[in-house]
Amino acid sequence: MLGYILKRLLYAVPVTLAVSIICFSLVQLAPGDPLTVVLPADASQEIVDQTRARYGLDKPLPTQYLLWLGNVLQGDLGTSIASGRSVASEIGHAIGYTLSVAVLACLLALVVGLALGLVAGYAMGSPVDKLASATAISGVSVPHYWLGIVLVVFFSVKLGWFPAMGAGRSGQSLGDALSFMILPVLTMAAMPAGIITRSVRALVAEKLGQEFVTALRAKGMTSPQIFAHVVKNAAPTALAVIGVQMGYLMAGSILVETVFAWPGTGLLLNNAILTRDIPLLQGTILVLALIFVALNLIVDILQPLFDPRIQRA
Amino acid sequence: MKTPIPRASGPLPSLKSMLRLSLAAAALSIGLSGASLAEGSLRIAMTSSDVPLPNGQTDQGAEGMRFMGYQVFEALVAYDLSSADKPVTLIPGLASEWSVDPEDQTKWTFKLREGVTFHDGSAFDANAVVWNFDKILNPDAAQYDEKQSAQGRGRIPTVASYRAVDDMTVEITTSAPDALIPYQIAWIVMSSPAAYEAAGNWDAFLQSPSGTGPFTVSEYVPRERAVLVPFDGYWNEDRKSDLDEVVLMPVPDPSARVAALRSGQVDWIEAPPPDALDSLKAAGFTISSNVYPHVWPWHFSMLDGSPWTDERIRKAANLAIDREGMKVLLGGMMVPAKGMVPETSDWFGNPEFEVTYDPEAAIALMQEAGYGPDNRLKVKAIISPAGSGQMQPMLMNELIQQNLAAIGIDVEFDVRDWNALLANWRAGAKDASTDGAQSTNSSYFSQDPFTSLMRHIDSRLVAPKGTNWGYYSNPEADALIDQIRTTFDTAEQLKAIQALHELYVNDALFLFVAHDVAPRAMAPEVQGFVQAQNWFQDLTPVTIEE
Numbered sequence: 001m002l003g004y005i006l007k008r009l010l011y012a013v014p015v016t017l018a019v020s021i022i023c024f025s026l027v028q029l030a031p032g033d034p035l036t037v038v039l040p041a042d043a044s045q046e047i048v049d050q051t052r053a054r055y056g057l058d059k060p061l062p063t064q065y066l067l068w069l070g071n072v073l074q075g076d077l078g079t080s081i082a083s084g085r086s087v088a089s090e091i092g093h094a095i096g097y098t099l100s101v102a103v104l105a106c107l108l109a110l111v112v113g114l115a116l117g118l119v120a121g122y123a124m125g126s127p128v129d130k131l132a133s134a135t136a137i138s139g140v141s142v143p144h145y146w147l148g149i150v151l152v153v154f155f156s157v158k159l160g161w162f163p164a165m166g167a168g169r170s171g172q173s174l175g176d177a178l179s180f181m182i183l184p185v186l187t188m189a190a191m192p193a194g195i196i197t198r199s200v201r202a203l204v205a206e207k208l209g210q211e212f213v214t215a216l217r218a219k220g221m222t223s224p225q226i227f228a229h230v231v232k233n234a235a236p237t238a239l240a241v242i243g244v245q246m247g248y249l250m251a252g253s254i255l256v257e258t259v260f261a262w263p264g265t266g267l268l269l270n271n272a273i274l275t276r277d278i279p280l281l282q283g284t285i286l287v288l289a290l291i292f293v294a295l296n297l298i299v300d301i302l303q304p305l306f307d308p309r310i311q312r313a
Numbered sequence: 314m315k316t317p318i319p320r321a322s323g324p325l326p327s328l329k330s331m332l333r334l335s336l337a338a339a340a341l342s343i344g345l346s347g348a349s350l351a352e353g354s355l356r357i358a359m360t361s362s363d364v365p366l367p368n369g370q371t372d373q374g375a376e377g378m379r380f381m382g383y384q385v386f387e388a389l390v391a392y393d394l395s396s397a398d399k400p401v402t403l404i405p406g407l408a409s410e411w412s413v414d415p416e417d418q419t420k421w422t423f424k425l426r427e428g429v430t431f432h433d434g435s436a437f438d439a440n441a442v443v444w445n446f447d448k449i450l451n452p453d454a455a456q457y458d459e460k461q462s463a464q465g466r467g468r469i470p471t472v473a474s475y476r477a478v479d480d481m482t483v484e485i486t487t488s489a490p491d492a493l494i495p496y497q498i499a500w501i502v503m504s505s506p507a508a509y510e511a512a513g514n515w516d517a518f519l520q521s522p523s524g525t526g527p528f529t530v531s532e533y534v535p536r537e538r539a540v541l542v543p544f545d546g547y548w549n550e551d552r553k554s555d556l557d558e559v560v561l562m563p564v565p566d567p568s569a570r571v572a573a574l575r576s577g578q579v580d581w582i583e584a585p586p587p588d589a590l591d592s593l594k595a596a597g598f599t600i601s602s603n604v605y606p607h608v609w610p611w612h613f614s615m616l617d618g619s620p621w622t623d624e625r626i627r628k629a630a631n632l633a634i635d636r637e638g639m640k641v642l643l644g645g646m647m648v649p650a651k652g653m654v655p656e657t658s659d660w661f662g663n664p665e666f667e668v669t670y671d672p673e674a675a676i677a678l679m680q681e682a683g684y685g686p687d688n689r690l691k692v693k694a695i696i697s698p699a700g701s702g703q704m705q706p707m708l709m710n711e712l713i714q715q716n717l718a719a720i721g722i723d724v725e726f727d728v729r730d731w732n733a734l735l736a737n738w739r740a741g742a743k744d745a746s747t748d749g750a751q752s753t754n755s756s757y758f759s760q761d762p763f764t765s766l767m768r769h770i771d772s773r774l775v776a777p778k779g780t781n782w783g784y785y786s787n788p789e790a791d792a793l794i795d796q797i798r799t800t801f802d803t804a805e806q807l808k809a810i811q812a813l814h815e816l817y818v819n820d821a822l823f824l825f826v827a828h829d830v831a832p833r834a835m836a837p838e839v840q841g842f843v844q845a846q847n848w849f850q851d852l853t854p855v856t857i858e859e
Contacts, residue, residue: 033736038460040374043467045739045777051463082372083363084460085535093535149568156576164572165564170534261564261573263537271362271536271565276732 001301008300012293019289020072020282024065027278034081034276055081057278068282077286078279082271087283090268095287097167098257098264102249104185109192110242116193117200117238118231124205132197139194145255148187152259155183165261184260188253192245199241203234236307243299247292353557355839355855356579358564360701364539365561367522367530368515369504370449370461374701375758375848376583380561383849384541385432386502386524389423389442389483390495394845397603400658401847403495407437407503407525408483411495413801418490419473423498425481429548432523435507439477444506446475456506458515468500492801496761527552527853528559538562552853559852574598574834580857585834587644587705593834602830603844604648604655606759609704611694611713611752611824612769614742615785619751620690626722627821629678632671633720634826639712643705646832650825652818653766654759657846660766662811664818668825675720684721692717693725695753700731702756704829710754713826741776742783753782756829760848762810767794770822790816 035051052058056067071078077087113136120132156164168180207213207230216226250265257266265284272280357380365377369386383392391406405411407426414420429437447454449465450472471491478484487494508523509515522530525548528541539561543554562579564570570582571589575596585593590600611630613621620626636649651668654660684690696710697703707728714724727750729737737746738755747753759765768774771794772786793813800806817823835842841854 030730033732038372039463040467043463044470044779047463047467048739054459083535084366090536149572152569152572152576156578157572160576163578164576165569165578166562166573167537169538170532258566259569261562261566261569268536274362274565 005297005301008297012290012297015293016286016289020069020286021065023282023285024061024068024278027276027281028061030276034278038081068279072283072286077283080272080277080280082275082277082280087279090280091265091284091287094263094265094268094284097262098250098253098266101181101184101188101262101264102246102253104181105188105249106192106242106246108185108189109196109245112189112193113196114200114238116197118204118227120197121201121204121208122227124201129201133201136194136197136201139190140198141194142190143255144187144191145259147190148183148256148259151183151187167263180262184253184256184262187256187260188249192242192249195245196238196241200234200238203237204230207233232306236303239303239306240299243295247295250288250291250295353857353859354560355556355558355581355852355857356560356562358562358570358573358579358582360565360567360570360583361563362565363536363563364533366460367519367533367539368458368461369445369502369522369524370458370465372460372464379849380852381539382502383526384528384559384852385522385526385530386504387526388499388502389425390499392499392845392847392849394847394849394851395843397843397845399846401606401845403499406499407442408498411498413492413494418799418801419487421485421487421494422478423483423485425483426548427481429525430546431505431508431525432529432544432546433505433508433511433521434546435505435523437503437525438480439483440480441503441506442483443475443477445501445503446472448504449501456509456515460515465501469497472497490799490801492798492806493761493763496763499761527554531558536563552851554853555856556852571834574836577836580836580839582834585832587646587832590644590646590832590834597837599835599837599839600832601835601842601844602646602832603846604657604828605831605846605848606654606658606765607702607756607829607831607848608650608653608759608823608825609647609702609709609754609756609827609829610650610653611754611826612738613783613823614747614751615783616742619742619783620692621751621783623682624820625678625682626684626690627824628666629675629682629720630717630722630824631666631668631821632675632678633716633722634713634824635670635716636827637670639709639827642708642712643827646830647704648828648830650827652814652825653757653823654814655828655846659807660762660810660814662815662818664815666819666821668818668821672716672719679721686721688721690722691725692722692752693727693748693750695727695729695734695737695747695750697729697731697734697754700734700756702758702829703731703754704756704827706754709826713824738782739777739780741781744776752824755782758848762797762813766810766813766817767797770794770817785822787816 035048039048039051056064068078080087080090083090116132116136120129123129152164155161162182163180166180168176213226213230216229253264253266254270257264258270261267265288269281269284272284359376359380361373361376363373365371365373365381367381367385371377371382388406389408390403392401393404394401407429408423409426411421411423425439431437444456448456448458449462451457471487471489472485473488474486476484503525505523508521509518512518512521519533527544527547529544530539531542532540541559543556547553564573567584567586571585573579574582594600613619613627615622640647640649648655652661652664697706699706710726717724727748734753734755737744738753740746768780770785770790771779771781772791775781775784790813793809793816796809797806797813800809838857839855840858841856843854844850
C-alpha cells in the first residue's frame with residue numbers, strides 16, 4: 001500500500017509539471033500585458049520597461065519558466081504582479097473560502113445524489129425514478145452560472161432571504177457566514193448532485209439484477225438488509241465519482257465564484273486571467289492541480305477499504 | 314415524498330430525516346441572514362477586482378484614487394468637487410497657497426496649511442512633504458516604495474528637486490519651466506511618515522494606514538473590503554462626514570453589483586450596466602450621472618498610407634456619426650462629443666468646424682477626396698470588447714460601422730482584448746502589432762491639459778516614448794503645447810489651451826464620438842451626493858437617511 005501511495009505521488013510530479021507548462025504557455029499566447037494593471041494606463045514606455053525588468057518579464061520565456069519552477073521547488077510561489085502580495089498568501093486566503101463552499105456543496109450533492117440515485121435505482125421506471133432522473137438531468141445540463149444568477153434574482157432580489165454576493169465581514173456569526181454560503185453552495189451542488197444521482201441509479205439498478213441479490217432474497221433477508229448489501233457494493237464506484245466531482249468543485253468554480261463575488265480560488269483565478277497576473281495564475285493552477293491529484297489519490301486509497309477486491313499494490 | 318415505492322422501502326426513513334435536517338438548516342440561516350446588514354453605513358460596490366491599497370499613491374486606476382486615494386489621503390493641491398454644475402477647478406489642499414518665482418520660473422513655492430495632522434496624530438509639515446516625494450522619486454530613501462513610485466512618478470515628470478525651506482514651506486524645482494505643475498502636484502498624496510516609521514515597512518503600513526484625509530481606514534482585507542470611518546481630527550470642518558462608516562467592496566461582475574444593490578447588500582454601485590438602468594429606476598433606485606473629463610474617440614494613425622491623413626476624410630467621418638442615436642442606444646448615458654473635451658469645459662474654445670450629424674456634407678467631402686459609391690474606402694480599426702472607461706465598445710462601434718458605411722467607408726474591425734489594445738497603444742501605430750490598422754479606440758482620461766490635449770499630438774512624444782500613438786506632427790501644435798507649458802498667467806494659459814483644442818476640432822484630428830457620464834446607482838436612502846464633473850468625487854456630504 002505504501003509503495004502504491006509513493007508511486008501515485010511520483011505520478012503527480014509529471015502531471016503537475018505538464019499542467020504548469022501548459023498554463024504558462026497559454027498565458028503567453030494570450031495577448032496583453034500584466035503590467036497594465038500595475039501602472040497607470042498612460043505610464044510612459046520608460047517606466048513600463050523598468051517595471052518589466054523588475055518583475056523579470058524582460059527575460060526569455062524559457063528562462064522565466066525555469067526561474068519560476070526553481071522558486072516553486074524551494075517552496076516559493078512568487079509574488080502577484082497585480083497586488084504585490086505573495087502568491088502563497090493570496091491562495092492561502094482564498095482556498096479556505098473555496099474549500100468551505102466546495103465541501104458543503106459536495107456533502108449536499110452527496111446526500112441529494114445518493115438519496116435520489118438510490119430511490120431511482122430501486123424504483124427503476126416508476127414515476128419517482130422519472131422525477132429523480134429529470135432532476136438529475138436538469139442538474140447536469142443547466143449551466144451553473146445561469147443557475148446562480150437565477151437563484152440570486154429569486155432568493156436575494158425578490159425574497160431578500162440571502163445575500164447576493166460576497167462572504168460577509170470578519171467577526172460575523174456562524175449563521176451569518178452560512179447565509180452567504182447557501183446560494184453558492186446550492187449552485188455548485190447542482191451539477192455533481194445530478195452526476196452522482198445518475199451514477200448511483202445505474203449502479204443500484206445493475207447490482208439489483210445480480211445473482212447475489214437473488215441469493216440474499218432466497219436466504220429470506222429483509223429489504224433493508226438487502227439494501228445495505230447493494231449500497232456496500234455500489235459504494236466504491238460512487239466514491240470514485242464523488243472524488244472527481246470534489247476535484248471539479250475545487251477547481252471548476254470560477255464562474256460560480258465570479259457570479260457571487262465569492263472570494264475563493266475561482267474568483268482569484270478569474271482576476272488573475274483578466275489581469276494577466278502570471279505568477280498568481282501559475283501558482284493557483286499548480287495548487288489546484290495538486291489538490292485534484294491528492295483527491296484522486298485519497299479516493300484510490302479509500303476504495304479498498306470499502307471493497308477488498310480492489311487491490312492497490 | 315409519500316409516493317409509493319415499488320420493490321423496496323429501505324431508503325425512505327433516512328431520506329425523510331435528511332430532508333428535515335436540511336430544511337432546519339435553511340430555516341436557521343434565513344432567520345440569521347438579516348443580521349448581516351450593517352446600519353448607518355455607506356456600502357459601495359466598486360468595479361475593480363481588488364481593494365485599492367491604502368498606502369497613499371494607491372493602485373486600481375482612477376477608481377482607486379476616487380475611493381481610497383483622495384478619501385484617506387490628500388495632496389498639496391486639491392480639486393473643487395463641491396458642484397455638479399461647473400467644471401472642476403484646482404483649489405488649495407494641504408498647501409494653502411503656491412506661486413512660481415517670476416525670476417526663475419522653474420522654482421515653485423508651496424505654503425503649507427497650518428494645523429493639519431495625520432490620522433495617527435503626527436503633524437503635517439514640510440518634512441513630511443519632502444519625505445513623501447522621496448517615497449516615489451528617491452530610490453535611496455528608506456521609505457522609497459516601488460509600487461507607489463510606479464503610480465506617481467509618471468504624474469510629475471518635470472519635478473527635478475524639492476526641499477523644505479522652513480517648517481511650513483516647500484520649494485519644488487522643475488527641469489524646465491512648467492506652468493502645469495499644480496495639476497501634477499494634485500496627484501501626489503501624503504502618507505504619514507510617523508505611521509510608516511511605526512509600521513516599519515509598507516506592507517505593515519497597510520494594516521495601520523494614515524493620511525490626512527476626511528476618512529481613516531479601520532479595516533483592510535485584500536480582495537474583500539476596506540472600511541473607512543470619518544476622521545474626527547480632520548482640518549476642514551466643512552468636509553467632516555456624518556456617516557458611521559464607508560465600506561468599499563470590489564465587485565467586478567456588473568450583474569453581481571446590480572444584484573447586490575437590489576438585494577440591499579450595498580447602497581451604491583459604480584457603473585451599472587445600461588440595460589439595468591430602467592429596471593433600477595423603476596424599483597426606486599437613484600441613477601446619478603454627469604459629464605466628466607473623459608472622451609471616447611477613434612485615435613487616427615497619421616502615418617503615410619493611412620487614409621486618415623486626409624483632413625476631408627477625417628471631417629467626413631466626424632459628420633457621419635449619429636451621436637444622438639448612439640445616446641438612445643446607451644439609455645441616455647453619454648454626451649455627444651464635439652471635441653476632445655465637453656462643450657461645457659473652459660478648454661473647449663470656439664472651433665469653426667462643428668462636429669455634428671450631417672451625412673450629406675460627409676458624402677460631399679468623401680467625393681471631394683475621390684471616394685464614391687464605386688470607389689469605397691476600406692479602413693481597419695482596432696477596438697476592444699470591453700475595458701476600463703470603454704463604455705459599451707461593441708455596440709458603439711457597430712453603430713459607427715453602419716454610419717461610416719453610409720458615406721462609403723467600409724470598416725474592418727480588429728477586435729482585441731482591452732489589455733492588448735493598451736499594449737499596442739503604448740507601442741504606437743508604427744509597431745508591428747498594429748497589423749495594418751489605421752486607428753485605435755482607447756478612451757481617454759482628460760483630467761488636465763496635458764493628459765487631455767497635449768500628450769496625444771506632441772510630436773516629441775510619439776510612441777513608444779510618449780503616447781502620441783498616431784505619430785501626428787505639426788509645428789503649430791507643438792508651439793501651442795510649449796506655450797501652455799510656459800505661460801504662468803492662468804488667463805493667458807487658458808487661451809493657449811483653447812487654441813490647441815480648436816486646432817483639434819478644426820482639423821478633426823480624432824473621430825470624436827462620446828463623453829461618458831459615469832453612471833452610478835444608489836439606494837434611495839443615500840442622500841446628499843453631488844456628482845462633480847470629474848473622475849473623483851467627494852463622499853463627505855453623503856448621508857444615509859434611515
